[in-house]
Amino acid sequence: MLLSELGEFGLIKKFKQAIKLDASVIKGTGDDCAVLKFDKLHYLLFTCDMLAEGVDFTRATDPYLVGRKLVAVSASDIAACAGIPRYLTASMAIPKNIPLGYIERIFQGALAAARKFSINFAGGDISRAGKLVLDVSMLGLVEKRYLTLRSGAKPGEIIFVSGPLGGSIRGKHLNFTPRLKEARFLAKNFHPSAMIDISDGLAADLGHITRESGVGAVIFQELLPVAKAARSLSEALYMGEDFELLFTLNRRRAGKILKLKPSVYRPIGEIREKKYGLRLVEKNGREKILLPRGFRHF
Amino acid sequence: MLLSELGEFGLIKKFKQAIKLDASVIKGTGDDCAVLKFDKLHYLLFTCDMLAEGVDFTRATDPYLVGRKLVAVSASDIAACAGIPRYLTASMAIPKNIPLGYIERIFQGALAAARKFSINFAGGDISRAGKLVLDVSMLGLVEKRYLTLRSGAKPGEIIFVSGPLGGSIRGKHLNFTPRLKEARFLAKNFHPSAMIDISDGLAADLGHITRESGVGAVIFQELLPVAKAARSLSEALYMGEDFELLFTLNRRRAGKILKLKPSVYRPIGEIREKKYGLRLVEKNGREKILLPRGFRHF
Numbered sequence: 050m051l052l053s054e055l056g057e058f059g060l061i062k063k064f065k066q067a068i069k070l071d072a073s074v075i076k077g078t079g080d081d082c083a084v085l086k087f088d089k090l091h092y093l094l095f096t097c098d099m100l101a102e103g104v105d106f107t108r109a110t111d112p113y114l115v116g117r118k119l120v121a122v123s124a125s126d127i128a129a130c131a132g133i134p135r136y137l138t139a140s141m142a143i144p145k146n147i148p149l150g151y152i153e154r155i156f157q158g159a160l161a162a163a164r165k166f167s168i169n170f171a172g173g174d175i176s177r178a179g180k181l182v183l184d185v186s187m188l189g190l191v192e193k194r195y196l197t198l199r200s201g202a203k204p205g206e207i208i209f210v211s212g213p214l215g216g217s218i219r220g221k222h223l224n225f226t227p228r229l230k231e232a233r234f235l236a237k238n239f240h241p242s243a244m245i246d247i248s249d250g251l252a253a254d255l256g257h258i259t260r261e262s263g264v265g266a267v268i269f270q271e272l273l274p275v276a277k278a279a280r281s282l283s284e285a286l287y288m289g290e291d292f293e294l295l296f297t298l299n300r301r302r303a304g305k306i307l308k309l310k311p312s313v314y315r316p317i318g319e320i321r322e323k324k325y326g327l328r329l330v331e332k333n334g335r336e337k338i339l340l341p342r343g344f345r346h347f
Numbered sequence: 348m349l350l351s352e353l354g355e356f357g358l359i360k361k362f363k364q365a366i367k368l369d370a371s372v373i374k375g376t377g378d379d380c381a382v383l384k385f386d387k388l389h390y391l392l393f394t395c396d397m398l399a400e401g402v403d404f405t406r407a408t409d410p411y412l413v414g415r416k417l418v419a420v421s422a423s424d425i426a427a428c429a430g431i432p433r434y435l436t437a438s439m440a441i442p443k444n445i446p447l448g449y450i451e452r453i454f455q456g457a458l459a460a461a462r463k464f465s466i467n468f469a470g471g472d473i474s475r476a477g478k479l480v481l482d483v484s485m486l487g488l489v490e491k492r493y494l495t496l497r498s499g500a501k502p503g504e505i506i507f508v509s510g511p512l513g514g515s516i517r518g519k520h521l522n523f524t525p526r527l528k529e530a531r532f533l534a535k536n537f538h539p540s541a542m543i544d545i546s547d548g549l550a551a552d553l554g555h556i557t558r559e560s561g562v563g564a565v566i567f568q569e570l571l572p573v574a575k576a577a578r579s580l581s582e583a584l585y586m587g588e589d590f591e592l593l594f595t596l597n598r599r600r601a602g603k604i605l606k607l608k609p610s611v612y613r614p615i616g617e618i619r620e621k622k623y624g625l626r627l628v629e630k631n632g633r634e635k636i637l638l639p640r641g642f643r644h645f
Contacts, residue, residue: 054447064471078469083470093391095470098472099439099472100474101440103477138394140396142480143645145350146350148350149350156362169368170375170376171375171376173359173376174396176397176403180476182397182480184397184438186482188383188393
């Protein structure tokens, strides 16, 4: 069997079953971050992300933005758990005769992003490879009472996004702002029952929430904020790398946020019972099955 | 300028100067692990390591051992700081049509090593690349009073290694045991003034200790335990990936350990004043300058 037949998520599922964790791991694989014991009031969040030349960027991509993205992607994972990013380490596998200036620009972009989000660039590893591969690991802290996972959504709750979706390939995937401030605002004031950042695509990431929460969901096409850069509805549903927050609120809190921030947080659908599955209501009112597919590496 | 002219350590030095850290970072880049505030009694250790196909292993290498090494390399960094490894995340960039069984064997090797050293496999990231690239990030804990860095060596102290050196390419680099138990034993009973694991090679890693401690050092060839697999003295000095501990003890503690564990911990030299530099005394008594070079990625 080839990996391309099993798929990335099939592989992760297979791996996950074999892993045993001790009681200090509040949440292992299967969320945006691993959640670990820290102190009386906080959990430690731990996440990693890899970017590879030829897949996530090319030699023609502005290296400064590649470095920036490397840090922003993990910061977005910390945001999805409502945490504050604190420390990172970065690994680089570098082709032998790459211009030094190119590597320095990646570093400068990563460092600028780390500074902007007040993250300590605590260490790294440099090695060699045929093509450039970058990896970042990030630690964050979250107050226990603010921790938000993918698993708390309940039928009847309203699904929100923090911004328009689709077309990220035309720029946003490289220069997005991780929704750190928004996630903290939400956790403090609205206690989302579930939250994720949209990296794989709305349908796939909503699928992560419904699977982890044991629920179904419906999205209304006419409510969906589609980005100007998007060329089709399909891009808003499946393209991914929007790095907006996707979250669920109970109806009372949904009403409150709609009064307070109607232009920022947009309701796009509703959580249903599990047996309902995942569906899209088109503008003409027709209900369609929404497959939780999105960007696939294989 | 090309990276091959500046070198890996030149690049790290350049990067390091640009990094600003807050007071919660006890030690950033420049040691085996980043050392972070944790609680009243402990520090948190944070390290990452990357292995790339074509550089660190090939498709002919047993994938189980590649996975095992991925975990063991970072565990060895935690050992070098006298810590206990606790959590890891692993990233894999995987070529598109690699046999699934190959990836599973890597995972099994990594998981077996994680279990053996009681490390929680807390998460990961899977992406795609032209060649296989693996990265692990590891968190460990160390009691504040046991933390051992590269920077504490003082003139007059004795330099020790935890085992024979050289020839690691003939097997040991894939199946070594990180010296976790030994490091804890040393920290608890002998308080090494400085410690590092030998990954770059004895000369290079001793160079890291002398540079960070602001001292010089002499190694005696006739004291150097050379591994059976080594084909030359040069391999014991420069090959690297021995993953033995290199550490320094004051003379009183050195005498004590020589009585207690003479066959395990071998004295190989002495810390000198900085102006002495780094030297090797050959079997014939001649003193030679020892260049702190070792395995270089570029």
